[in-house]
Amino acid sequence: xxxxxxxxxxxxxxxxxxxxxxxxxxxxxxxxxxxxxxxxxxxxxxxxxxxxxxxxxxxxxxxxxxxxxxxxxxxxxxxxxxxxxxxxxxxxxxxxxxxxxxxxxxxxx
Numbered sequence: 001x002x003x004x005x006x007x008x009x010x011x012x013x014x015x016x017x018x019x020x021x022x023x024x025x026x027x028x029x030x031x032x033x034x035x036x037x038x039x040x041x042x043x044x045x046x047x048x049x050x051x052x053x054x055x056x057x058x059x060x061x062x063x064x065x066x067x068x069x070x071x072x073x074x075x076x077x078x079x080x081x082x083x084x085x086x087x088x089x090x091x092x093x094x095x096x097x098x099x100x101x102x103x104x105x106x107x108x109x
Contacts, residue, residue, distance in 0.1 A: 082095070083095045083096050084096050084097075084100075084101055
């Protein structure tokens with residue numbers, strides 16, 4: 001029983017600890033909504049970090065690897081979209097269609 005209580009309360013206590021740590025660092029400053037296009041120093045730092053990452057994406061090996069992975073996922077999703085929803089000319093219906101999608105979903109389930 002105590003193991004069950006510990007496993008249930010561990011995430012709650014972790015979130016509470018994180019909340020207290022963030023509060024102790026920020027002390028309530030720069031945490032409220034800003035009017036218009038105002039930025040806090042954290043906003044500015046994160047913006048510069050994003051800009052630096054985007055500027056170095058052609059030379060950064062991690063960015064190249066994640067770009068290659070995203071290309072594979074994008075090509076796979078595009079292929080599946082064409083199989084399910086794009087007509088295969090000269091036929092006016094898709095390759096698989098709704099019946100095929102239903103059959104594949106049933107088989108996977």
